Amino acid sequence: MSKPTLRHSIRVVALRTGLSPHVIRVWEKRYGTVHPDRTGGNQRVYSESDVQRLTLLRQATEAGHPIRNVTHLPEDQLRALLNSTPRASAEPTRLRIPELAPARSAPDLIAAAHEAVFRLDGARLEQVLEEGAVSLGQGALLAQVVAPLVQRIGDDWQEGRLKVAHEHLASAVIRTFLANASRPMALHAAAPVILATTPAGQIHEIGAALAAAVAGNQGWRVVYLGASLPAEEIAAAAGHRDARVVALSIVHPADDPALPGELRRLRRLLPPGCRLVAGGRAVSGYREALGEAHATVCETLGEFSAALDLLRQSAN
Amino acid sequence: MSKPTLRHSIRVVALRTGLSPHVIRVWEKRYGTVHPDRTGGNQRVYSESDVQRLTLLRQATEAGHPIRNVTHLPEDQLRALLNSTPRASAEPTRLRIPELAPARSAPDLIAAAHEAVFRLDGARLEQVLEEGAVSLGQGALLAQVVAPLVQRIGDDWQEGRLKVAHEHLASAVIRTFLANASRPMALHAAAPVILATTPAGQIHEIGAALAAAVAGNQGWRVVYLGASLPAEEIAAAAGHRDARVVALSIVHPADDPALPGELRRLRRLLPPGCRLVAGGRAVSGYREALGEAHATVCETLGEFSAALDLLRQSAN
DNA sequence: ATGTATTGTTCATGTTTTGTCTATTAACGC
DNA sequence: GCGTTAATAGACAAAACATGAACAATACAT
Numbered sequence: 135m136s137k138p139t140l141r142h143s144i145r146v147v148a149l150r151t152g153l154s155p156h157v158i159r160v161w162e163k164r165y166g167t168v169h170p171d172r173t174g175g176n177q178r179v180y181s182e183s184d185v186q187r188l189t190l191l192r193q194a195t196e197a198g199h200p201i202r203n204v205t206h207l208p209e210d211q212l213r214a215l216l217n218s219t220p221r222a223s224a225e226p227t228r229l230r231i232p233e234l235a236p237a238r239s240a241p242d243l244i245a246a247a248h249e250a251v252f253r254l255d256g257a258r259l260e261q262v263l264e265e266g267a268v269s270l271g272q273g274a275l276l277a278q279v280v281a282p283l284v285q286r287i288g289d290d291w292q293e294g295r296l297k298v299a300h301e302h303l304a305s306a307v308i309r310t311f312l313a314n315a316s317r318p319m320a321l322h323a324a325a326p327v328i329l330a331t332t333p334a335g336q337i338h339e340i341g342a343a344l345a346a347a348v349a350g351n352q353g354w355r356v357v358y359l360g361a362s363l364p365a366e367e368i369a370a371a372a373g374h375r376d377a378r379v380v381a382l383s384i385v386h387p388a389d390d391p392a393l394p395g396e397l398r399r400l401r402r403l404l405p406p407g408c409r410l411v412a413g414g415r416a417v418s419g420y421r422e423a424l425g426e427a428h429a430t431v432c433e434t435l436g437e438f439s440a441a442l443d444l445l446r447q448s449a450n
Numbered sequence: 451m452s453k454p455t456l457r458h459s460i461r462v463v464a465l466r467t468g469l470s471p472h473v474i475r476v477w478e479k480r481y482g483t484v485h486p487d488r489t490g491g492n493q494r495v496y497s498e499s500d501v502q503r504l505t506l507l508r509q510a511t512e513a514g515h516p517i518r519n520v521t522h523l524p525e526d527q528l529r530a531l532l533n534s535t536p537r538a539s540a541e542p543t544r545l546r547i548p549e550l551a552p553a554r555s556a557p558d559l560i561a562a563a564h565e566a567v568f569r570l571d572g573a574r575l576e577q578v579l580e581e582g583a584v585s586l587g588q589g590a591l592l593a594q595v596v597a598p599l600v601q602r603i604g605d606d607w608q609e610g611r612l613k614v615a616h617e618h619l620a621s622a623v624i625r626t627f628l629a630n631a632s633r634p635m636a637l638h639a640a641a642p643v644i645l646a647t648t649p650a651g652q653i654h655e656i657g658a659a660l661a662a663a664v665a666g667n668q669g670w671r672v673v674y675l676g677a678s679l680p681a682e683e684i685a686a687a688a689g690h691r692d693a694r695v696v697a698l699s700i701v702h703p704a705d706d707p708a709l710p711g712e713l714r715r716l717r718r719l720l721p722p723g724c725r726l727v728a729g730g731r732a733v734s735g736y737r738e739a740l741g742e743a744h745a746t747v748c749e750t751l752g753e754f755s756a757a758l759d760l761l762r763q764s765a766n
Numbered sequence: 767a768t769g770t771a772t773t774g775t776t777c778a779t780g781t782t783t784t785g786t787c788t789a790t791t792a793a794c795g796c
Numbered sequence: 797g798c799g800t801t802a803a804t805a806g807a808c809a810a811a812a813c814a815t816g817a818a819c820a821a822t823a824c825a826t
Contacts, residue, residue: 173794175793176793199458199459213583213631215456374569472776492782493781
């Protein structure tokens with residue numbers, strides 16, 4: 135079973151895993167965590183999978199699991215554990231990785247993200263977003279980076295500067311990032327429900343995902359339904375989950391002749407107590423129908439956020 | 451190398467059940483609620499079923515039942531009790547730990563997940579998936595739960611048992627779950643690149659997301675491009691990122707007359723060293739064209755996984 | 767109202783776990 | 797040859813855990 139495999143010294147392993155050489159050795163001695171080969175001179179030589187395993191173990195211990203309980207778990211169970219465990223115990227973590235976060239400004243972040251999209255580098259895009267969440271904070275990141283970035287990518291796509299592949303990759307990464315960002319807060323048992331989607335014909339779902347993230351951050355219970363839902367479906371879902379608000383993102387076809395009808399129909403079918411909020415770049419094209427549907431129109435994410443706060447208080 | 455069973459320290463149990471370590475100990479002492487193993491140094495070690503039982507008991511006590519009356523009830527009676535009593539707890543749950551699910555085997559998990567989709571409860575669906583990842587492991591979860599679940603939802607949707615809203619919600623949650631599952635922790639600088647997408651006309655992206663998750667778990671560098679990309683775009687992206695493999699998911703339109711042409715064109719445009727792998731429920735409908743395109747056809751996720759391992763070794 | 771049982775929490779003390787540190791010897795790279 | 801890095805064993809300190817007893821709050825009964 136050998137081996138064009140890469141081999142690493144303990145120093146490199148320490149750097150890549152975030153553990154100290156001491157810990158790596160003592161884990162091996164006490165628990166037999168990994169069994170690196172040795173050089174002729176008895177020096178440890180680690181494989182790539184050792185590095186991976188140690189990285190997972192570091193994350194598991196940081197998540198609160200005692201090392202003795204996780205050292206012998208297979209990798210996929212470790213991964214699952216990491217995805218499932220509540221990140222709750224983030225406070226009493228003993229040692230932290232050295233601070234490397236260069237607090238970047240919003241325009242810098244947008245530029246870096248755009249560059250990553252252009253290179254089809256999804257991992258890098260994600261990294262930039264996470265970095266931004268740290269330096270700007272979640273709310274500011276959404277309003278000052280993600281929203282403009284999405285708009286810029288949309289423009290580039292419509293004018294042929296970016297291909298469909300770029301747009302799809304960016305959508306997938308941003309969508310996942312937003313889904314993760316909208317989740318983690320503790321939810322009040324009585325948290326109001328908001329439904330985020332896009333009316334039939336509106337094919338761009340990122341706006342709805344953004345709305346979902348903002349609402350989730352403000353403590354709403356979010357039901358995210360993706361893009362292009364007919365009025366009947368939206369209304370039925372709103373009734374089913376007893377939603378207080380339906381948020382619609384309207385971005386791309388700015389002149390869909392069928393949309394005004396959809397909006398009026400939606401208003402008619404929605405439960406009476408359910409408010410309608412619409413945002414997105416193309417809302418101005420449907421102002422009249424939105425007015426008839428008694429929809430609150432938001433031009434920016436900030437407005438949307440404020441509108442949510444108002445709606446929440448009004449019904450408490 | 452016997453059994454890598456999950457074992458938890460009392461702190462982790464406290465986090466996952468929402469009880470304090472004190473209460474867990476005092477319940478054991480006073481009522482013999484659970485009988486955890488002990489380490490060599492007399493420290494408690496809990497199993498997954500202990501966690502489940504304690505969670506149920508927490509819920510029972512919160513519902514007003516004195517602990518002495520319920521400690522010795524078997525789990526199914528506890529569940530019945532919880533289902534029969536109305537959720538009396540008006541207070542904003544002291545700890546935000548969600549209810550733990552009863553389901554453990556793959557069929558149970560599928561049923562629970564399906565139920566969550568039907569109720570439009572995305573948070574619950576996500577919870578079921580994460581729980582399954584812990585108890586089954588990532589790989590088994592994908593093959594035994596996620597894949598069948600997706601297929602079942604697809605069937606239900608095509609036959610009108612589920613609405614578009616259900617399908618969209620499920621897609622969004624599963625997609626995010628898969629994206630999180632596919633993130634490799636530490637990857638080789640020289641990790642091979644795989645591109646996951648769907649050829650033009652194939653609108654269901656979940657199959658591609660599944661493939662991406664499997665590949666990510668096996669250490670590939672994944673470029674995920676969503677659904678319905680024309681051959682030129684796929685080829686350009688593969689060249690741009692120097693992909694070794696392009697994975698195509700073919701699920702829904704099983705008789706698209708344009709697809710064979712797309713596949714042949716893709717083969718022509720792809721860089722010579724780049725392999726083509728196709729999977730999904732509808733591959734059998736395009737066998738001929740796939741053969742002409744020199745694509746490896748996988749009927750199941752297991753086959754796909756094996757094919758990836760082969761392709762990886764062959765080029766090292 | 768008063769007493770009692772139940773139940774969760776707190777305190778005090780000793781033990782275990784776990785990351786870190788020291789000292790010494792050996793190996794590696796220039 | 798020499799400075800740097802690694803291996804080993806042992807010591808050490810902070811955090812987490814175990815245990816028993818006491819305490820406060822609530823419910824229930826007299």
